[in-house]
Amino acid sequence: MTENDKRSSSSSMVIGYWMSDRKSQKLNWIEFGKVCRQHGYELVKLDLDKPLENQGPFAVILHKLTEIIARNDEKAIQIIDRIEQYIKDHPEVLIIDPLDSVRTLLDRYKTYNVVLNTTLNNIGVFTPTFVEILSTNVKDNIKKLKNAGVTFPFICKPFVAQGTNYCHQMSVIFNERGVADCKPPCVAQSFINHNAILYKLYVVGDHYQMVERPSLKNFYASNDDRDTITFDSHSVSKSDSSSELSVLDPSESAKGSSIDPIKLHSIVKTLGNHLNMSLYGVDVVVENDTNRHAIIDINAYPGYDGFPDFFGKLIDCVMSRRAQSICSKAYFEDSGFDTSDSSDEKKSRAKLNSIN
Numbered sequence: 001m002t003e004n005d006k007r008s009s010s011s012s013m014v015i016g017y018w019m020s021d022r023k024s025q026k027l028n029w030i031e032f033g034k035v036c037r038q039h040g041y042e043l044v045k046l047d048l049d050k051p052l053e054n055q056g057p058f059a060v061i062l063h064k065l066t067e068i069i070a071r072n073d074e075k076a077i078q079i080i081d082r083i084e085q086y087i088k089d090h091p092e093v094l095i096i097d098p099l100d101s102v103r104t105l106l107d108r109y110k111t112y113n114v115v116l117n118t119t120l121n122n123i124g125v126f127t128p129t130f131v132e133i134l135s136t137n138v139k140d141n142i143k144k145l146k147n148a149g150v151t152f153p154f155i156c157k158p159f160v161a162q163g164t165n166y167c168h169q170m171s172v173i174f175n176e177r178g179v180a181d182c183k184p185p186c187v188a189q190s191f192i193n194h195n196a197i198l199y200k201l202y203v204v205g206d207h208y209q210m211v212e213r214p215s216l217k218n219f220y221a222s223n224d225d226r227d228t229i230t231f232d233s234h235s236v237s238k239s240d241s242s243s244e245l246s247v248l249d250p251s252e253s254a255k256g257s258s259i260d261p262i263k264l265h266s267i268v269k270t271l272g273n274h275l276n277m278s279l280y281g282v283d284v285v286v287e288n289d290t291n292r293h294a295i296i297d298i299n300a301y302p303g304y305d306g307f308p309d310f311f312g313k314l315i316d317c318v319m320s321r322r323a324q325s326i327c328s329k330a331y332f333e334d335s336g337f338d339t340s341d342s343s344d345e346k347k348s349r350a351k352l353n354s355i356n
């Protein structure tokens with residue numbers, strides 16, 4: 001009897017997972033195996049070099065494939081194609097999270113547009129003005145920045161948001177001379193002064209948690225010829241970061257910004273609907289003086305550093321998402337929809353949403 005035969009004859013359902021060894025070590029992932037067993041699930045690591053058909057059957061696929069999607073070389077494309085084919089052939093499998101939704105978050109420009117298209121603006125939550133920079137032509141870029149309303153200082157972020165070794169390399173640009181330092185393809189985004197405090201919202205299905213982190217200090221449009229500052233975001237906003245870029249000028253008082261729990265709740269509820277993701281993180285800063293809340297970054301499957309009982313909430317998320325998907329499939333089938341046809345399912349999901 002093979003491992004797969006044994007599995008299919010046992011009563012536990014299988015969660016196939018993949019994340020890098022580095023990530024699983026960081027999360028102490030072995031512990032999650034125990035939590036899964038307590039809830040009737042078996043946790044099996046996917047072998048991405050082999051067909052998934054021989055490794056299942058899976059009830060759930062749980063992954064952090066950001067670095068493979070972002071790699072985009074021949075081998076990576078083959079791996080992702082194989083996973084997508086398996087998902088297509090097995091519509092009953094729950095995937096956390098859908099690859100298309102993850103792809104959106106891997107593109108900072110698309111991500112900011114998602115936020116822009118929500119109603120969050122009505123409650124004082126916004127995404128700072130941004131524009132995509134695709135060329136190295138400084139004159140054209142200055143024009144583009146002006147037309148979009150991006151103001152100095154602004155922050156330049158690589159298009160790719162996660163999973164590469166350059167995606168966290170950023171710069172703060174103070175003047176037209178600095179525009180030459182933009183490294184396309186990137187997104188230029190107006191800098192929001194926020195007294196060097198970042199709020200990270202970690203979301204696991206219906207649960208979320210806020211943690212406070214250090215952030216960049218206040219910067220002002222300078223009349224002088226100030227040089228561009230370049231930095232690695234991971235040296236600024238980790239729980240143990242102590243970058244000199246986070247130290248406020250002596251003339252500034254570190255007045256605590258007032259984070260609004262209702263706004264945070266609305267951010268999670270609203271983005272949950274728009275992103276179609278269960279595992280993500282939202283970075284928020286509170287603008288000095290106005291108290292408006294700015295969403296400056298959204299990450300697929302973030303670090304969850306400081307999230308209490310992450311594994312308990314993760315298994316809870318898996319189980320409730322499975323229940324939702326089983327109920328909605330039953331509803332669609334009762335309504336005569338073909339659930340193997342994703343366009344049909346989209347139409348009926350819209351109908352279901354309008355009823356709920």
Ligand SMILES: Nc1ncnc2c1ncn2[C@@H]1O[C@H](COP(=O)(O)OP(=O)(O)OP(=O)(O)O)[C@@H](O)[C@H]1O
Pocket residue numbers: 128155157161167168169170189190191192193198214215216233234236237283285296297299
């Ligand atoms: N528009 C902005 N205004 C002010 N500060 C910003 C802005 N955008 C980013 N920052 C600062 O730069 C840091 C890095 O930006 P961002 O969160 O977009 O990078 P990242 O590499 O995607 O981070 P993560 O590690 O969370 O994925 C933030 O933690 C914050 O301190």
Ligand SMILES: O=P(O)(O)O[C@H]1[C@H](OP(=O)(O)O)[C@@H](OP(=O)(O)O)[C@@H](O)[C@@H](O)[C@@H]1OP(=O)(O)O
Pocket residue numbers: 022023026066067161162163164167200237238281299300301302303304305
């Ligand atoms: O380094 P941490 O553990 O904190 O997690 C970071 C995570 O690294 P990982 O690869 O180890 O998951 C990053 O993913 P990649 O860019 O590497 O894809 C990205 O999601 C960050 O936003 C996370 O930072 P956080 O937002 O939680 O502070």
Ligand SMILES: [Mg+2]
Pocket residue numbers: 233283297
């Ligand atoms: Mg961030």
Ligand SMILES: [Mg+2]
Pocket residue numbers: 161297298299
């Ligand atoms: Mg990010």
